Structures are given as structure tokens and as C-alpha cells.
Amino acid sequence: MTDTLSRRTLLRAGLAVGGGLLLEVxxxxxxxxxxxxxxxxxxxxxxxxxxxxxxxxxxxxRVEMGQGTVTMHAQLLAEELEVDPASLRVEFAPADRRYxxxxxxxxxxxxxxxxxxxxxxxxxxxxxxxxxxxxxxxxTWDVPKAECTAEQGTVVHAATGRRLRYGELVEKAARLSxxxxxxxxxxxxxxxxxxxxxxxxxxVDGSAIFGIDVRVPDALVAVVVRCPVPGGSVKxxxxxxxxxxxxxxxxVQIPSGIAVVAKTYWHALQASRAVSVEWxxxxxxxxxxxxxxxxxxxxxxxxxGVRVRDSGQADATFGKAARILEAEYSxxxxxxxxxxxxxxxxxxxxxRCDVWAPTQGPGMAKEQxxxxxxxxxxxxxxxxxxxxxxxxxRISQDYILEAVHLSKALSRPVKxxxxxxDDMRHSPYRPAATHRVEGALDxxxxxxxxxxxxxxxxxxxxxxxxxxxxxxxxxxxxVKSATASLAINAMGSKDxxxxxxxxxxxxxxxxxxxxxxxxxxxVPVMFWRSVGHxxxxxxxxxxxxxxxxxxxxxxxxxxxxxxxYQHRHRWVLELAAEKAGWGTPTPPxxxxxxxxxxxxxxxxxxxxxxxxxxxxxxxxxxVMAVDCGRVINPNLVQAQLEGAAIFGLSAALGQRISxxxxxxxxxNFHDYPLLRMNESPRIETHIRFNEAPPTGVGxxxVPVMxxxxxxxxxAATGRRLRxxxxxxx
Amino acid sequence: MLKxxxxxxxxxxxxxxxMPLLWALRDVLGMxxxxxxxxMAMCGACTVQVDGVPTRSCVMPVGTMxxxxxxxxxxxxxxxxxxxxxxAWMELSVPQCGYCQSGQLMSASALLATKPEPSDEDIDAxxxxxxxxxxxxxxxxxxxxxxxxxxxxxxIDLARAIGAxxxxxxxxxxxxxxxx
Ligand code: FES
Ligand code: FES
Numbered sequence: 001m002t003d004t005l006s007r008r009t010l011l012r013a014g015l016a017v018g019g020g021l022l023l024e025v026x027x028x029x030x031x032x033x034x035x036x037x038x039x040x041x042x043x044x045x046x047x048x049x050x051x052x053x054x055x056x057x058x059x060x061x062r063v064e065m066g067q068g069t070v071t072m073h074a075q076l077l078a079e080e081l082e083v084d085p086a087s088l089r090v091e092f093a094p095a096d097r098r099y100x101x102x103x104x105x106x107x108x109x110x111x112x113x114x115x116x117x118x119x120x121x122x123x124x125x126x127x128x129x130x131x132x133x134x135x136x137x138x139x140t141w142d143v144p145k146a147e148c149t150a151e152q153g154t155v156v157h158a159a160t161g162r163r164l165r166y167g168e169l170v171e172k173a174a175r176l177s178x179x180x181x182x183x184x185x186x187x188x189x190x191x192x193x194x195x196x197x198x199x200x201x202x203x204v205d206g207s208a209i210f211g212i213d214v215r216v217p218d219a220l221v222a223v224v225v226r227c228p229v230p231g232g233s234v235k236x237x238x239x240x241x242x243x244x245x246x247x248x249x250x251x252v253q254i255p256s257g258i259a260v261v262a263k264t265y266w267h268a269l270q271a272s273r274a275v276s277v278e279w280x281x282x283x284x285x286x287x288x289x290x291x292x293x294x295x296x297x298x299x300x301x302x303x304x305g306v307r308v309r310d311s312g313q314a315d316a317t318f319g320k321a322a323r324i325l326e327a328e329y330s331x332x333x334x335x336x337x338x339x340x341x342x343x344x345x346x347x348x349x350x351x352r353c354d355v356w357a358p359t360q361g362p363g364m365a366k367e368q369x370x371x372x373x374x375x376x377x378x379x380x381x382x383x384x385x386x387x388x389x390x391x392x393x394r395i396s397q398d399y400i401l402e403a404v405h406l407s408k409a410l411s412r413p414v415k416x417x418x419x420x421x422d423d424m425r426h427s428p429y430r431p432a433a434t435h436r437v438e439g440a441l442d443x444x445x446x447x448x449x450x451x452x453x454x455x456x457x458x459x460x461x462x463x464x465x466x467x468x469x470x471x472x473x474x475x476x477x478x479v480k481s482a483t484a485s486l487a488i489n490a491m492g493s494k495d496x497x498x499x500x501x502x503x504x505x506x507x508x509x510x511x512x513x514x515x516x517x518x519x520x521x522x523v524p525v526m527f528w529r530s531v532g533h534x535x536x537x538x539x540x541x542x543x544x545x546x547x548x549x550x551x552x553x554x555x556x557x558x559x560x561x562x563x564x565y566q567h568r569h570r571w572v573l574e575l576a577a578e579k580a581g582w583g584t585p586t587p588p589x590x591x592x593x594x595x596x597x598x599x600x601x602x603x604x605x606x607x608x609x610x611x612x613x614x615x616x617x618x619x620x621x622x623v624m625a626v627d628c629g630r631v632i633n634p635n636l637v638q639a640q641l642e643g644a645a646i647f648g649l650s651a652a653l654g655q656r657i658s659x660x661x662x663x664x665x666x667x668n669f670h671d672y673p674l675l676r677m678n679e680s681p682r683i684e685t686h687i688r689f690n691e692a693p694p695t696g697v698g699x700x701x702v703p704v705m706x707x708x709x710x711x712x713x714x715a716a717t718g719r720r721l722r723x724x725x726x727x728x729x
Numbered sequence: 730m731l732k733x734x735x736x737x738x739x740x741x742x743x744x745x746x747x748m749p750l751l752w753a754l755r756d757v758l759g760m761x762x763x764x765x766x767x768x769m770a771m772c773g774a775c776t777v778q779v780d781g782v783p784t785r786s787c788v789m790p791v792g793t794m795x796x797x798x799x800x801x802x803x804x805x806x807x808x809x810x811x812x813x814x815x816x817a818w819m820e821l822s823v824p825q826c827g828y829c830q831s832g833q834l835m836s837a838s839a840l841l842a843t844k845p846e847p848s849d850e851d852i853d854a855x856x857x858x859x860x861x862x863x864x865x866x867x868x869x870x871x872x873x874x875x876x877x878x879x880x881x882x883x884x885i886d887l888a889r890a891i892g893a894x895x896x897x898x899x900x901x902x903x904x905x906x907x908x909x
Contacts, residue, residue, distance in 0.1 A: 064826075065826050066824075066825030066826030066827065066863045067825070068825070196819065196820070196822050197822040197824070199824070199827070200818065200819040200822060200823070200824055201819060202827075203824035203827030203830050204811070204814075204815040204818045204819060204823075204824065204827075204830060204834060205762070205802065205803070205805070205806060205811070205815065206760075206761070206762020206763070206801070206802035206803050206805075206831050207762065208827055209761070210764075210827075210828060212761075212764075212765065213755075213761035215759055215761070221756065246745065263756075264744075264748070264752055264756035264757065265752055265755075265756055265765075266748045266749065266752040266756065337862060338826075338828075338862060339764075339766055339772070339774060339826065339828040339829050339860070339861070339862040339863070340764070340766075340826070340828045341765065341766070386826070386827065387826060388764070388826050388827070388828030389826045389828060389862050389863060390826075391862075417765075419768060420766065420767045420768055420769075420772075635822055636822075639822065639825060639865075639868070642864055642865075642867050642868070643825055643863045643864035643865065644864070645864065646861075646864030646866065647862070647863075647864055668767055668768075668769055668771060669767050669771040669772055669860060670769075670771055674860045674861075674862060675864070675866075676857045676858075676860065676866075677852065677853055677856040677857045677859070677866045677869070677870070678853035678854075678856075678857040679857075680864075680866040680867065682867070683867050
């Protein structure tokens, strides 16, 4: 993930239709396990096009779900191309292997990996185009290229004051061979600047077209009645009544349930309530999350995990300890609750399929549609829209397949729209997890060892089928299925997404052991902003706090001493503590808590200031510090931290998905609350600048929030809250 | 056919009276700037102004809207000039995914129309019905203050800054969805 700087980026240039310069950037896609060598070594994964009228078009291979990807990519390109990033025309890439993420080997936006994945290739594209334009100018004027400089979309010959616009040079430039270039390492002009977001204008006048806004002529709208128990299926149904309702045109059974198809969403929704279905509730009938927690506890007592980290001799140390501190932390299933409910529009004809949808994985969507329709690659067109939030939810393509099934059955375009209740009850969730942590202490309360067991379910065994399927697309069938099941099993038993952040516990302790117990209750699960870190940091950073108090030491000092050689952890910890005024008096009734955690290659610390009124926890102020290497746009980094803080606080203070009798108990924002304006704390964000390769910031702000607040609640009340969401009730 | 005054234009809407205004706007008139988030008046994504008052269109039967003045995000700018809120929103890079922002702007501009210099408490009171999953609240707060400042500096009357207040008589051609 961090080796992108050394990876060689390859480019191809050519003449565009209409006489422009077309530049295709390509880089060798990482060889994922079992991935056959690509037969096409120059698969381009980004386009840059400069037209004779000076329009510079940038095709962004990642999706924009709010994280600022459009602005960031424009800055990278503009830096080397010597243009104003605001002048670029940005297009989203269609689903095409050429836009696969260089490290993930798939066209996916997630894992805070867009920035590291694009840092080199997009600058490279800009630099190459610039050099070709300079060369073209030099030949036009018959002067040495060294005398020609690129600035503001033009090439200038200073000695004679001559100047040509890029648009005037593209035709000549396109006929040149691609030069090798060196990228700037300092004196950045655009990189590092708080360039205002380039996607604000369409988002403040209602003109941005999100998936749910797509209007295809003749399209009908569908609402799907799904089994109240996830994974259940239709035994029989009666839609006689629903079919008579106004505006209803069809009632169709699809794999996920019964679809009512009507003129408008409202017509479909009203009629959907009149469908009666007899369900086969499937394996989750009778499942409850209370029972799951008891199962987790039993598994933790039995203790048959896979060891995923073993440094020193933790087990022996515990035999000799003077005192053992023990704690159990638990985290519930969580919904992503993207503001835009899931939706997709599909138009399937005999010879082609068009899909318009907000998806984080256009490549995955295409592979899955292909499986349903058995159409050739080139006949499936996934059109990318703006995403009304993603947070991992839209790595799952379930809603797209519904639209495809319906359009195929009805031979006309269909838009599927999920209600908020559908979204809350029928989505895949952040897996529930339970942690048991033990600290071995000596007589004086010093920590000798840390033993930690996580029980959770594997994300990769759930998502793996699709992910590996997309990775292996193009490989012969038998290779595909053999490799896929091997990979999924391997990923499942030691699935890093279940214990990430625990295995990398940064504190300098003589003995550390981490075990993982995989337990599969069968609840659908999915990556959720910051994935395993979202619960593992709660356990580790709460327990570190418990150890600090057991040793009678200040929580910041205690951490700092044990992070002597983890300088980036220490930097952000110290920066957050300093800016928050750690150790200085707080307003009456207000208490501080701290947490620090590294995830996705980015270091983040937070200090939360909290008061407790009765059983109500109020967060007044959050001070965050981040180290994400070189910062491409400080303003975007800060926005992501602010958003992550609120996202993390919403989960810490009130969110959980619980099931009883197999049914999800939550349905809408009254029982799955998001923080509101009046509950939102003052958030201060600080960046620890350095020149390490840039890393992503979409997720790393989330994990620190729950432990920082829980630790502050302990400071305020002496009560240690070990269950999420935090509750004093 | 219901006759509605939307953004100063008389529109004929072929919708049952109990259909929420939100779906009449989105699915019948094709005005998709107003968003669907929860369908039960809890998120504010669908906020429009009815006679200047911020209103959750997802629970407002369209039949009750006859004779009222409806303003949607598409009508927030006036004579092609962005509303001071829209300018402040862009200046401070408020939107992340942007999905909630139509509703946020309709609530914020209604607040400023009655309170041109709102306090933080006024903002809490007026904006707490608008959820943002991306967590843009701190910037929304700053942007409302900034819009107030812009209006003051430029002498803009925030009570009259929103869209076209008077109904224009001539009905515009409507891109009606083809009757299936
Ligand atoms: S959609 Fe109307 S308030 Fe949520
Ligand atoms: S900007 Fe995404 S929900 Fe508000």
C-alpha cells in the first residue's frame, strides 16, 4: 500500500477523436493471491484528455461518496500539468478493468486506499502530458525544450515572449513518443493546498444526480417486500389485492422477495403493504443478538482461538503475575445508514444491460450482473452516479441485482428504491464482536503481559466470494472456483478484518498474545467505515486506560512511555494532548478521555471532553490529531476527521442493530439515531505534517472516538463502560 | 390535476391528493433536488419551504399544498444569483456526499429569512431536524454565520433573498413521465 512511489507507472499517448491529446495511465496491477498474470500489461487505469479548446478532462477511477476524491485527484493531476485544478472537467470512470485499483486489483473505492493508490499515477499523467506539450512547443518555435516553461495551461518561451495554449499544442504533442519524467519532490504548488472542493456547486443547487435521481424514460419504480428474517425466502404469496391498487403495473417474485412495480415510489410503497407473503424464515429464524453475546462469552471461556500474534511468552507470564486485570468489551452489529437509501436503475434488453447506481464497486457490480445475465463484458454498462454516502455499504451490490432481475423480467427499465426501513433491516452490517482482554501485573502494578481474544465473524468469507470472483474474472472457470474457495477459507480462519488493530497493538510490552475465534452466526455482514478497527480500538484503548489507572499513572503519560519507539503514535498523541490542554483544568463537570490508534496506514489521536448529567453522556469538545504522511489537501483531511468524529460518536453513543426472533429491531432514525446538530461537539483538528507517502483519511478518525469518550466517562464517574453503545442506564 | 405553485411557477400535477409532496416533486414532476431520506419527518433531507416555512415534504399530502407557495432547492437561487447560503456553503466546502444538503440549505435559508443574525442556539434549534450522515454540522454552523455576514456586508435582505416569491402565471412545459 505504501510502495506506490517505487512502482513504475506506464503511459500511452495518442490522438483523441477531434484532435486532442489523449493520455492513458497504466500501472501494473498488484498480483493478488491466485491472480493470473494479466494478458494485457498496459491496461490503462486513468485517462487524461486535452482538447483543442483547452478543456482538460480527467477520468477519476474512484467514486465520490463525500470523501473528496474528485478534488484530490484533480489536485494531483494539476500539480504536474501546471493548470488550475478548478479548471479541470472531471468524469467518473465506467466499470472497466482498466480502472482497477492498483493495489486491490479490483475497481473498488474503500479501505482509505484511494489516496495512496493514486498519488503517483495521476501526477505521472500530468507530468507526462506537460513534457509532451513543452516538446511540441519547442518544435513549433524551433528552440530548445529547456527554454520552454509550462504555466497556467500554456507553454511560454520567455526569451521571445511567445506563448501557446495547451489546446493549440495538443495535436502536435499527441504525435510524440511518451517521455520518461521525474516527479516533483518539493516546491509543490497545488499539493498541500486547501483547494476548495470542486464538487460543491452541483451539491448546493440540487443538480447533482445521485443514483436515486436517475430518470430513464419509461422506467417504473419497484419496492421489494423482503423476508423479515435476513436470509429467508418466499414460500408463497398473494398479491391479488396489491395488483388492484392504483398505479401498480406488476408484482414479480425475484430472489430477494416480492417486487411491487408501479408508476411512482409512492404507489409501489402503498401497494407493497397489501402483499401477503408466507415466508420460509431460513436459518436465522429464532436468532437473537442477546443469545449471540452469550455464545461469544462461552467461546471466550472455552478459548479455542487461532493465535494471530505471539510476542514474548504471554501465557507463562500470566502464571507468574501478582495480579490479573480482566475485562470484556463488546460491540454490536451496526448499519451504515447512508443518507441516500439503496437504489439502482437497470435497463436490460436482449443484447445489452445498462445500470445506473451509487456503488463503491462498479467492477464488482459488473461481475455480478454478468453472472445473472451471462452477457459479455462489453454489453454491460455500469454508469457511475454521485453517491449519497458509502461507508462500505455500497461494496455490496445486492440492490443492483434486484433492478437487473426486474428489468430482465419486465423488459423495460426499472428503478428499485429501498425505504429507510428496508435499508435498516435488510442490509449487511458491521459484524458484532466481543473481546476478552487480560493484563498481567506485577506487585507494583506494572504491566508484564497482555492477552487478548477476539470473537467475531469473518468479513472475507461473506464478501470473499464476490471479491475473489471479481479478482479472478477472466481466469478459466476451474481455476476460479478452486482458488476462490481456498482463498476464502484461508481468509476466514485468520481474517485480519476481525482483529486488525489488536494484533498491531503498538505498546511496548514484554509479552503480548492475540487469539481470534471465528464464529459464524450467518448474519449478513459488510465492511463498515474503519472495519475491524471500529471495535478493536475500543477494546485496546479502553484497556490501556484501565492499565494506566491500575498503575496509578496519567493516561497520556502511561501511553507515551510505552510508545517510545512508535514515534508516529507518539506524535499524534502528544499533539492532541497539547492542543486539548491535557492536564489543565476543564470547565466544571467536564472530564477528558484520550485514545490513539493507527489504521489504514494513518495515525490518529483524540481527546474528548465529556460531561455526565444523570444517565446522559454529553460530548462538548473533541480535539483530534492526525498523521497521514504528506497532506494533499488539509481542508479535505480536516473535513474527513470532522465527519469521522461525528460518525464515531453516533455509534459510540446510541447505535446498535439488535435481532430478536431473527428480526432486526431497528427501523429508522428514531431507533437508530445519528448525532444531530445540537448534539454535535466542537471539533478541532490538527495535522502532524510530514513527507511520508500520503495515506487515506476516510476511516482512521472513527476508531478513536468510542474509547476516548468511554475513558472520559470513567474519569467523570469512575464507571468503566465496556459495552457499545455506551450507556449509563 | 392539482395546481401547485412551485418556485413561482404554476404547475399542473397529476397525482393523488394523499401522495406526499416529496414524491409528487420527484417522481411526477422530475424535480429530484429534494431528497428522500426517511419518509417519516426525521431526517430533513426532503425539506422544502411552504409559504417560507421549512416543511418536511415526505409527510405533506400534496393535496394540502394547493394555493401555497412552495420553494424547493431548485428555486433557492434568485435570478441566477446563488443565495448567500449557497455561496457560503461553497466557500467553506460544506458538502461531503451532498445528499442531505438540499434539505440543510432549505432549513438554513428559512432560518436566516427570519433571523438574519442567528446565534448558535438559534442554529441548533432550526437545524437539529436535518441529519447529516457525513457529519458536516460544524461546517454548516460556520457557513450559516458566514452567509449572515455576506448578506450584511452586501446589504442583501435575507427575508427576500429566496427564489421567486411571486407566482408567475404562464405554466411552463412539464416533463411529465409517460403514463405507463
Ligand atoms: S425524508 Fe422527509 S424528513 Fe426524512
Ligand atoms: S453531506 Fe452526506 S449526508 Fe450530509
